[in-house]
Amino acid sequence: MKSSTQDKAEGAFHQIKGKVKEFAGKISDKPKLEIEGKAEKTAGKVQEKIGEVKKVLGK
Structure with missing residues (x-):
């Protein structure tokens, strides 16, 4: 599993x-x-939020 920072x-x-x-x-x-750019930008936002959630949860 990736770290929150990663x-x-x-x-x-x-x-x-x-x-x-x-x-x-x-x-x-x-x-x-x-359209590909918009999709990748959105995916990046989601991945960044996942990292923030992992940090809060301590994973």
């Missing part, structure tokens, strides 16, 4: 990566890339 760090990384993809999709007029 989950939070990976979540932040995926949020940044998702923002970049979303922006690249917007400026290059590629809706599929924009």
Whole structure:
């Protein structure tokens, strides 16, 4: 099982990566890339929250 710090760090990384993809999709007029970016950004937020919950629970 991943540590809470690792989950939070990976979540932040995926949020940044998702923002970049979303922006690249917007400026290059590629809706599929924009949607992938939004999905990855959301997944990163979820993973970061999981890390926060693990920290609270002491795991």
